[in-house]
Amino acid sequence: MTAGVAHVAGAGPDLPDPVPSAGRTRSLTAYLLLLPGALWLIVFFVVPLAQLFTVSLQSGFPGYPGYYYRDVNFGTYASALTEFAGHFGRSLLYAGLATLFAFVLAYPLAYAMAFRAGRWRNFMMICVIAPFFTSFILRTIAWRQILADNGPVADTLTFLHLLPGGRITETWMAVVAGLTYNFLPFMVLPIYASLERADARVIEAGGDLYANGFTTFRTVTLPMSMPGVIAGTLLTFIPAAGDYVNAELLGSDRSTKMVGNVIESQFFKVLGGFPTAAALSFTLMAIILAMVFLYIRRFGTEELL
Amino acid sequence: MSTVKDWVRTRFAMISAILVLLYLFVPVAYTFVFSFNDYRKSNIVWNSAAGPTLKHWKDPCGAPGVCDALLTSIQIGAIATVVATVLGTMLAFALVRHRFRGRATSNVLIFIPMATPEIVLGASLLTIFVQGFSRFGLRLGFWTIVIAHIMFCISFVVVTVKARLQSLDPRLEEAGQDLYAGPGGTFWRVTFPLVLPGIVGAAMLAFSLSFDDFIITNFVSGDETTFPKFVYVSYLRGIPAQANVIGFSMFVIAVALVVAGQTIGNARRK
Amino acid sequence: MGLFSGAQGKAARGFREAQGDLHIDGVTKVFTDFTAVDDLTLDVPRGSFFALLGPSGCGKTTTLRMVAGLEQPTSGRILIGDTDLTGSRPYERPVNTVFQSYALFPHLTVRDNVAFGPKRRGESDALRLADEALELVEMTRFAGRKPGQLSGGQQQRVAVARALVNRPEVLLLDEPLGALDLKLRRQMQVELKGIQTEVGLTFIHVTHDQEEAMTMADTVAVMNLGRVEQMGHPEVLYDLPRTTFVANFLGQSNLGNGRVVDTDGDDLVVEVAGTTARIPKARSTVSSGAVTFGVRPEKVRISDERPRDAGNDVRATVVDVSFTGVATQYLVTVPSGSTWMVYEQNLDVERNHLRPGDEVWLEWSSGHAFGVATDDDAAASGTAAAAPDDADAPDDTDAPDDADAPGDPTARPAASVDAP
Numbered sequence: 001m002t003a004g005v006a007h008v009a010g011a012g013p014d015l016p017d018p019v020p021s022a023g024r025t026r027s028l029t030a031y032l033l034l035l036p037g038a039l040w041l042i043v044f045f046v047v048p049l050a051q052l053f054t055v056s057l058q059s060g061f062p063g064y065p066g067y068y069y070r071d072v073n074f075g076t077y078a079s080a081l082t083e084f085a086g087h088f089g090r091s092l093l094y095a096g097l098a099t100l101f102a103f104v105l106a107y108p109l110a111y112a113m114a115f116r117a118g119r120w121r122n123f124m125m126i127c128v129i130a131p132f133f134t135s136f137i138l139r140t141i142a143w144r145q146i147l148a149d150n151g152p153v154a155d156t157l158t159f160l161h162l163l164p165g166g167r168i169t170e171t172w173m174a175v176v177a178g179l180t181y182n183f184l185p186f187m188v189l190p191i192y193a194s195l196e197r198a199d200a201r202v203i204e205a206g207g208d209l210y211a212n213g214f215t216t217f218r219t220v221t222l223p224m225s226m227p228g229v230i231a232g233t234l235l236t237f238i239p240a241a242g243d244y245v246n247a248e249l250l251g252s253d254r255s256t257k258m259v260g261n262v263i264e265s266q267f268f269k270v271l272g273g274f275p276t277a278a279a280l281s282f283t284l285m286a287i288i289l290a291m292v293f294l295y296i297r298r299f300g301t302e303e304l305l
Numbered sequence: 306m307s308t309v310k311d312w313v314r315t316r317f318a319m320i321s322a323i324l325v326l327l328y329l330f331v332p333v334a335y336t337f338v339f340s341f342n343d344y345r346k347s348n349i350v351w352n353s354a355a356g357p358t359l360k361h362w363k364d365p366c367g368a369p370g371v372c373d374a375l376l377t378s379i380q381i382g383a384i385a386t387v388v389a390t391v392l393g394t395m396l397a398f399a400l401v402r403h404r405f406r407g408r409a410t411s412n413v414l415i416f417i418p419m420a421t422p423e424i425v426l427g428a429s430l431l432t433i434f435v436q437g438f439s440r441f442g443l444r445l446g447f448w449t450i451v452i453a454h455i456m457f458c459i460s461f462v463v464v465t466v467k468a469r470l471q472s473l474d475p476r477l478e479e480a481g482q483d484l485y486a487g488p489g490g491t492f493w494r495v496t497f498p499l500v501l502p503g504i505v506g507a508a509m510l511a512f513s514l515s516f517d518d519f520i521i522t523n524f525v526s527g528d529e530t531t532f533p534k535f536v537y538v539s540y541l542r543g544i545p546a547q548a549n550v551i552g553f554s555m556f557v558i559a560v561a562l563v564v565a566g567q568t569i570g571n572a573r574r575k
Numbered sequence: 576m577g578l579f580s581g582a583q584g585k586a587a588r589g590f591r592e593a594q595g596d597l598h599i600d601g602v603t604k605v606f607t608d609f610t611a612v613d614d615l616t617l618d619v620p621r622g623s624f625f626a627l628l629g630p631s632g633c634g635k636t637t638t639l640r641m642v643a644g645l646e647q648p649t650s651g652r653i654l655i656g657d658t659d660l661t662g663s664r665p666y667e668r669p670v671n672t673v674f675q676s677y678a679l680f681p682h683l684t685v686r687d688n689v690a691f692g693p694k695r696r697g698e699s700d701a702l703r704l705a706d707e708a709l710e711l712v713e714m715t716r717f718a719g720r721k722p723g724q725l726s727g728g729q730q731q732r733v734a735v736a737r738a739l740v741n742r743p744e745v746l747l748l749d750e751p752l753g754a755l756d757l758k759l760r761r762q763m764q765v766e767l768k769g770i771q772t773e774v775g776l777t778f779i780h781v782t783h784d785q786e787e788a789m790t791m792a793d794t795v796a797v798m799n800l801g802r803v804e805q806m807g808h809p810e811v812l813y814d815l816p817r818t819t820f821v822a823n824f825l826g827q828s829n830l831g832n833g834r835v836v837d838t839d840g841d842d843l844v845v846e847v848a849g850t851t852a853r854i855p856k857a858r859s860t861v862s863s864g865a866v867t868f869g870v871r872p873e874k875v876r877i878s879d880e881r882p883r884d885a886g887n888d889v890r891a892t893v894v895d896v897s898f899t900g901v902a903t904q905y906l907v908t909v910p911s912g913s914t915w916m917v918y919e920q921n922l923d924v925e926r927n928h929l930r931p932g933d934e935v936w937l938e939w940s941s942g943h944a945f946g947v948a949t950d951d952d953a954a955a956s957g958t959a960a961a962a963p964d965d966a967d968a969p970d971d972t973d974a975p976d977d978a979d980a981p982g983d984p985t986a987r988p989a990a991s992v993d994a995p
Contacts, residue, residue, distance in 0.1 A: 030403030037392035037459055038411060044456040045418050047437075048429035055432050105325050112322035124326065126563050131329045133559035134336055136517050137536040138552040141544065142332035142339075145349060184329065234420070242422020245519060249540070260424045260520075267428060267524070274432070281428040285421055292420050476678035479645050482665040483672045484692035484741070485590070490666075494691075498682045 049285075056278035065272040076275045077283065084262050084280060091258040091284070094172065094247075095240035098179035099187075102236050103229070105180070106187035110228070111221070113188075114195035125192075128185050140178055140249050147174050147250070170252035178246035186235035194228030195221075230299050238288055259284055333556060340549035347543025361546040365554070368545030374535035375551055381447065381531065382515040385454035390508040392455070393462025400463070401470040419460045426457060427524030434525060445527025453525045454518060458511040465510060469503025502570075513559070590667050590696075595656025596621050597642065597745050597777060602651030604637050604801075611637040613801035614651070619745075619779060619794075624771050626780045626792035630824065634801040635781045636675075639747050642779065643672045655744050666695070671738035672747040676754060677730045679722035685709065685733050686718040692741040708740035709733075711770065728759045735767070739774060748780045752787060764790050785825050789813065797821045817860050819867050819950040828869045829915040832949050835863045842941060849910025850889040852944060859946030866946045873918040874943040877905055879929065881936050888938040891915065893931050903927055907935065 056076060058068040081088070113124045131139065147153050147168040157163035168174045198221075222229070244260030251257065263280050266273030340362065342348055343355035366372035400411060418426065430453050434445055443449065477499065481491035519533040526534060536548050597619040604612040612634040619625045627635040640646040642653060644665035652661045660668050671692065679688050686705050693701035709715050712732040722730055731751060738746055748767075752760045768791050771778045782788050788795045789809035796806040797820070805812060805821045816822035819830060833847025842853040847868040859866060882888050891907035894914065898921075905917040917937065921927075929935065 027403065027405050030399045030405040033395040033399035033403070034405075034407075034411060037396040037463075038414060040392060040456060041414050041418065041459060044430065044433075044452055045426070046414070048433035049425075051433045051437055052425075052429035055436070105328070108318050108321035109325045112318040116319045116322075122567060124322070126560060127326045128329065129563070130556060130560050131333050132513060132517065133556045134333050134552045135533050135536055135548075135555070137519055137533045137540075138336050138544075138548060139332035141536070141540055142335040145339075146331065146335055181328070181332075184325075238420055238422055242424040243520070244424060245537070260422070263424050263428055264523075267431065277428060278432065281425045285425045288422060289417070289420060474676075474678065476674050476676065477680060479643075479665070480672070480674055480678040480680070481691075482645070483643055483670075483674075484737070485666045485695035486691070487664070487666050490695060495680060499680075 052278045053282055055274055056282050058275045058278075060272050060275065068272075068275065073275075076279045080276045080279045081283065084259060087257055087259040087262050088283075088287075090172075090256065091241050091260065092287075094176050094179060094258060095237050095243075097176045098183065098240045099233050099237045101176070101180040102184045102187040103233065105184060106191055106232065110188050110191035110195055110225075113192050114198075128188050132185060136182060137245065137249075140182065140246060143174070143178055143181065144169055144250055147177070169250055170256070172251070172256050174250035175247050175256050175258075178250045179240045179243060182243075182246065183236040183240055186239070187232040190231035190235065191225055191228040194225045194231075198224040226299060230295065234292060234295065238292070241288060242284060333553070336549045337553045340546050340553055342546055344546065348546045348549070349543065361550050365547050365550045368547040370530065370535060371532075371545060371547045371551065374530045374532045377447065377529060378516055378532040381450050381454060382512045384451050385458055385515045386508050386512040388451075389455045389458035389462050389511045390504060393459045393507060393511075394466050394504055396459070396463045397466035397470055401467055415460050415463050418457055419464075423457070423518075423520040424524075426453070427521040430456075430521065431524040445525060446529045449525040449527070450522055450529060450531065453521050454515040457518075457521060458514055461510055461514060462507040465507035466500065466503050469500050469506075473499055505566075516555075591658055591660060591663055591669065593655035593658035593660065593669055593744055594621075595658075595744075597779070598652075598654040599638070599642070600652040600654065602638070602641060602648045602653065604634070604641060604646060605649045610801050612641070612648075615801070615803060617796060617803065617806075619777060621744075621777055622775050623793045624768065624778045624780065624791060626782060626788035626795045627798055628782055628785055628788040628795050628824070629798035630783055633798040635783075635798050636749060638798070639672070639749055639779065639781045642745065643670055643747055644668050645672075669744040670747060671741050671743040671745075672749060673731075673734045673738045673751045675749040675751070677722075677734040677751075679730055679733055679737070681722055683721075684718065685714065685720050685722065685725070688722065688733060689737045689740050692737065696741070704740050705736075708736040711739065711773075712736045712766075727754050728763065731755065731763060735770065739770070739776075742774075743776065745777045745779060748778060750782055751780070752782075752784075760787070767791065789825070795825075797824060799824075813871075815858060815945055816869070817947060819869075819947050822867075822869050822945070822947060827872055827916060829872060829875065830867050830869045831909070831911060831913065833866055833868045835861070835866050835946075838862075843946065845946065847911075848889055848913070848915075852887050852889075853941040854944045854946040855942060858942075858944065861946060861948050865949045867949045868944060868946055870939050870944045872904075872916040873902075873920075875915070875917045875937050875939045877907070877917045877919060877929070877935050877937055879933065879935050882938040887941050887944065888936055891935055891937050893929055893933045893935055895931055896927070896929055898927070905929065907937065909937070 054070065055068075057070075057072050057074065059071040059073045059076075061067040061069065109124075109128070113121055113128075117124050145151065149167045149169065154163065154166070154168050157168070158166055165171060168177070241258075242260050244258055244264050247256055247258045247261050259280055263277045263284075266277035266280070270276075339348055339351070341357035341359065342351055343358040343360070344350070344352050361367065396411070396415065399405075400408065400415075430449070431445075434443060434449050473496070478491055478495055481495040482488075486494055517533060518531075519537060522531050522534055523537070530538070532548075532551070536544055536552075539545065539548070597617075599615055599617040599619075602612055602615045603610065615634070615638060627638060629635045637646060641648050644660070644663060644667070647662060652659055654660060655669065660670075679685075680691065683691065686702065686709065689708050690701040690705035693704045698704060706715065706718065709718055712735055714729065714732050714736060717725060717729060717733075722733065725733065731754075734751065751767075752763050755763060764787060767778075780788070780791060789812075792809060794806065795809050795812055797804045797812065799820050805817045812821065812825055816825060816828070822828040822830060831848040833845045833852075835843050836846050836851075837844035838856070839853065841856050843856055843859055843862065843866070845852050845854055845866055845868050847866075852868060854866075854868065856862060876882075889909050891909045893905060893907050895906040897904045900921070902918045902920050905919070907915050907917060909915055915937065
């Protein structure tokens with residue numbers, strides 16, 4: 001049917017088109033449909049990125065902080081990366097941990113929605129999305145208060161001797177917890193979508209074949225939901241790695257700052273920090289894109305594209 | 306003993322799901338509770354001496370600037386949603402329904418913004434607005450926020466509409482043509498109504514992304530204040546409880562809209 | 576007949592009025608890498624029920640889509656009466672289709688689905704026409720429902736009504752019963768045939784179910800690899816297949832590769848399966864040299880004594896006996912080594928005494944034998960195969976997609992082809 005679909009969809013170059021002119025007008029239609037959106041993305045995404053790259057190569061006028069000239073100065077990258085290597089490390093580590101925790105929390109939820117919820121499915125779906133409509137900043141600040149020193153969570157954990165430092169806020173734990181919380185729905189929804197498409201009967205058959213529930217999960221359920229897991233981990237990891245709000249609101253002044261905090265402060269608080277901020281942004285993007293493409297290649301999905 | 310174990314085992318998924326859902330609602334509940342706090346200086350510690358109060362609910366615009374910020378967010382969200390939905394839907398149709406030179410490149414162009422951290426988007430837009438486009442008289446503010454929001458919403462609209470379009474049975478459109486509807490008639494009477502739920506979903510997604518965005522907005526907003534920015538900035542001085550009122554109301558309104566939408570959808574199917 | 580009493584409204588722009596027989600004139604359809612339909616010529620008389628029968632990938636659906644205008648032929652012409660429809664769009668043709676899996680519009684009610692065509696054609700009383708059409712298929716009760724709330728059989732009726740309401744010159748049915756269970760399919764076959772008789776339109780029915788084709792159609796065309804192998808009245812096709820493919824696709828046949836050794840009056844004398852048999856000259860497509868001899872399983876008699884009028888008989892060994900109620904089916908091995916099938920009606924009350932391993936004689940009347948050209952490809956690739964029994968419902972209803980499946984994937988349990 002591929003040929004038939006393509007025909008209705010507009011003749012492809014691989015199909016003999018019975019009406020020669022129709023092919024041309026159809027491809028004109030395609031470009032007309034494409035043009036406004038693509039132009040927007042080029043002018044407000046590609047061009048700014050190129051500009052950011054040139055900024056990262058600029059040099060400052062010695063003695064005139066805040067003034068730059070065009071240059072091809074990779075020195076900024078070297079100095080920025082040496083100075084802020086720790087921040088990069090933390091960004092990737094925190095984002096990785098948050099992705100892992102989000103996965104652990106999201107999978108049972110997605111699984112229950114897909115196979116156990118029955119008529120409660122839509123209700124649960126609403127429950128996953130709904131908290132999002134209370135502003136992200138408000139919810140993060142709420143967490144700060146809930147996790148605060150002498151707050152209910154910190155007190156309980158201290159009482160149980162599970163919290164040696166005696167506090168959660170202003171530690172890496174609060175930052176990772178905040179990241180996990182904020183991006184959890186991005187993990188739930190794609191996993192749910194791919195589980196819903198999977199056939200429950202296949203999973204039951206797996207349950208018949210392997211008595212052990214974990215074996216069934218590992219050999220049948222998880223592979224079937226892999227496209228969703230991949231999409232979910234990317235949708236969680238990418239924004240988490242670039243986030244600075246959680247580290248700002250939940251973390252401490254020094255030891256939990258992520259690369260996003262550096263970029264933000266270099267832009268807004270450090271005079272002459274533009275090239276450094278640009279170099280850090282560009283490096284962050286390069287690292288993430290490289291990871292994304294390796295990841296997608298490794299697990300072979302084009303679902304996101 | 307084993308029966309208890311079995312009971313837990315068979316319901317493990319559902320029990321953990323409910324716990325995770327509760328976890329998702331914890332900060333919402335906190336926001337709700339503290340909207341009744343009769344605080345003195347800052348709305349951080351519950352003032353048990355005064356007890357709960359309705360005064361913030363009676364006067365949601367009572368804190369200076371909060372309703373201006375809300376209005377700005379709604380305006381930006383509305384404009385960005387309309388433009389991004391139209392442009393994104395057009396892109397989705399082009400990508401699903403046409404084979405043309407540059408299709409693969411277009412797919413990458415749409416995918417990359419989603420794989421780019423917001424802070425990089427914000428930083429790059431800031432540099433271009435300050436160092437490039439200011440030449441054309443563009444100043445940081447309302448319209449730069451709108452431009453930025455449209456940019457990052459487009460990709461999400463494309464992905465949502467594309468999914469809907471791809472799941473459309475091509476035979477339905479063939480049936481339209483077979484039943485004497487020309488290309489235009491087939492589009493407006495068959496294709497469009499069937500893709501519409503996807504477009505509406507995409508628009509809702511775009512609005513919520515725009516409304517809740519802080520990072521990019523913070524970079525490109527200049528002196529303009531949106532609701533998330535208002536909350537973030539006032540955090541140091543103490544957030545007024547009116548922000549809690551508004552934040553919780555948005556939650557209620559959104560849930561009501563979704564429930565209403567589903568009820569209407571169900572009623573129509575019957 | 577109230578159905579088509581409404582005055583026809585103004586036709587859509589570019590609409591081509593046409594009346595008469597359908598002519599498919601030398602049509603070829605080439606997709607990128609294979610030829611789906613190969614120089615096909617067919618004439619379908621006006622008002623007849625015509626079936627295109629063949630396995631997946633034989634080109635039948637592509638042919639149908641070209642008549643509908645959903646595909647354009649690479650070469651050749653399609654006409655109704657004297658009007659050339661080649662190159663016109665689906666909405667410009669007086670042709671409607673009942674799609675496989677129905678393709679009912681899920682966002683419209685049943686009534687609006689049926690009224691869709693008349694409305695597009697500008698009929699002023701589209702809704703009344705729709706109601707009449709729904710009455711014809713006994714679906715009036717469901718007019719206000721959405722297609723998603725109907726069963727498969729009900730959807731099928733709506734799809735028929737939606738096509739019929741337009742009073743097309745030709746109605747195309749693309750495996751319309753494929754998604755229904757056996758019992759419902761039987762019932763719908765009878766109903767569809769009844770509707771066709773009542774409205775008197777030309778129906779072209781595409782199916783891979785030989786029994787369905789034979790039950791419903793006045794004329795069956797058996798297609799294979801983009802060509803029509805044989806065309807004719809179902810009884811004629813069954814009685815006298817002209818190719819090994821038809822012999823095997825339409826019902827079952829015992830086939831054996833043999834050689835014409837002599838002629839005797841009106842008969843050919845053939846050496847086959849380790850015996851000598853006769854085929855009337857008129858029942859063979861070849862008159863000398865290699866021939867594939869065939870006889871239908873139900874035309875063969877089985878007994879444990881040698882028949883007196885020896886001639887068309889052969890010794891065989893019983894391999895399997897299965898009792899099916901009305902008949903008993905025997906699998907036997909003939910001296911050449913291949914397996915033949917014999918159906919014997921259970922007319923006697925006493926129990927059958929033949930058991931696997933028994934030596935038996937097979938016998939048939941020479942008037943039931945037929946001869947076709949030996950098809951080496953078919954013999955080698957195992958395409959010579961029994962057509963599917965209806966009971967095992969077609970499992971490929973979702974993918975009888977002519978464009979994607981060249982060749983013959985319907986390799987079914989081979990009945991019998993003697994290696995020469």
